[in-house]
Amino acid sequence: MADLVVKDLADLSSTLKALVAQFQGALGLEEEFRDEWGQANANQSMSVFADNWTHNRYNLEEDMGGYADKVAEVDKAWAEAETDLANSMESQ
16 A cells, blocks of 8 residues: 655745745845835835835735644644654554
8 A cells, every 4th residue: 555645735835934024024035126116206106106006915925824833733733643654553
């Protein structure tokens, strides 16, 4: 009988958390280049876009962070179940 294998859950959780960190750092870049946007109308348009993106980025951060936490919980539960299963097989 083939073994049931669950891989990469910890890596997925870690990657999602790294993405959240990158999103959180994006606000600094947004502010850093604000003076480089040029004319007043272009500057205003980019400012509106950046402000909207800030709100949407926050929602993405929350969603990805929550998903990362759930994946980490599944990974932990799987590791515990796998250990319990291995222990029960050894005792038989």
